[in-house]
Amino acid sequence: MTDTKPVPVLEAKDIVAGYGEVDILHGVSVTVHSGEMVAIIGPNGAGKSTLLRTIFGLLDARGGQVRLKGEDITNRAPDQLVLCGLSYVPQVDNVFPSLTILENLEMGAFVRQDGLAERLDRVFSLFPDLTDRRGEKAGKLSGGQRQMLALGRALMLDPDVLLLDEPSASLSPKMVELIFDRINLINSEGTGILLVEQNANEALSACDRGYVLAMGENRLEGEAKSLLDNEEVGKLYLGT
Template sequence: MALLDVDGLDAGYGDLQILEGVDMTVDEGEYVTIVGPNGAGKSTVMKSIFGLTTHMGGRIEFDGEEINGIRPEQIIRTGIGYVPQSDNVFPSLSVMENLEMGAYILDEVPEERVRRVFDRFPILRERRGQKAGTMSGGQQQMLAMGRALMLDPDMLMLDEPSAGLAPDLVAEMFDRIDEINEDGTAVLMVEQNAKEALRRCDRGYVLVQGQNRYEDDGDALLADEQVRRDFLGG
């Protein structure tokens, strides 16, 4: 059984429909990437799964439970972590305070999870008292991912994790995501660097104008001449 099962999803914002009949699955421990042109609805898929859009039809199930129609604060308790593309840290709070916010639904902050985040992102340990807003873009992205991992989610959703990063940091960011997945966390990612994302993932979806256009293994999509020509720059 799929960990995440999106079936015939129609969604948008208010009366504006963006997604039409989108189907998508993520198995336990799988690494799945969504690519496509600007305006295709990639981020809307992520927001819809996390309860941040207007649900217009279809079904979203996570771990066998239907989650469409419930609020984000309930969805996070099901085992989904979400890192949006922007505004994904609390800039006036320290690194440690941001991590503590990631565990706000728990009675106390698990020290073991703090240690695991610091082990995965050593720069955060070094800067645990620094305000997040004074950190570099790459460091803030690591902090946002670390905060999402504080609840030990079954699936981590990442929206454009390499956006705005210096070129020499992009490969490092992808390496960290690989490690998170290798440790057993399923990953669903939207990524502008489509070739690199498809090279690393298990499966990929190509979205065009709010609809599924292609779905296959990452390597197969990279090798598909039509996909390369239309969506990957040849």
């Protein structure tokens, strides 16, 4: 019999990475299947951001492999990865404050000028708040609007997979709801999402599956619903 399992859109396998002499990730694996929205939760310093940075080629993988739509992209540079269909929104410094909203979005698409107008239209329809302010400097935006702009920038290349590092950090509960609503919509339109969150409850409620990382290792994984019901997750991350 032939193996008919579909190829995951993103697969990071046995990733080893770190800073200087020190390994932070000791063989971490995560997978995003087509159309999935996947959460990574875990305590401060677990290596969640390090994992996203390694997948996006900002940090060398010292071991393991990253595959995008089946293709080996391990240690490929970020400017190459965006062309292959991977986008990344870092937790901080994710917009250029001295540029306008429109300039930020255009910069997001700098390597791909075809269909620019359509993609701008899509971003503005996802985030109407940005539409009327397109000529304003990004530095004048509120935290929530800045996060919308960062998401919009990442969408300007129409990625197959979006890596998001704590999109709800330091936002008001109302804004968290709105941002998650938009991320869900982006996902429902076909973009795979791999999302790191402190807000475990919100993340697991929104996602299909989840991983718990601790001390640079996979600790738990499963359907998001079953993780929400898991006693250890409840105690450590949900305050239940």
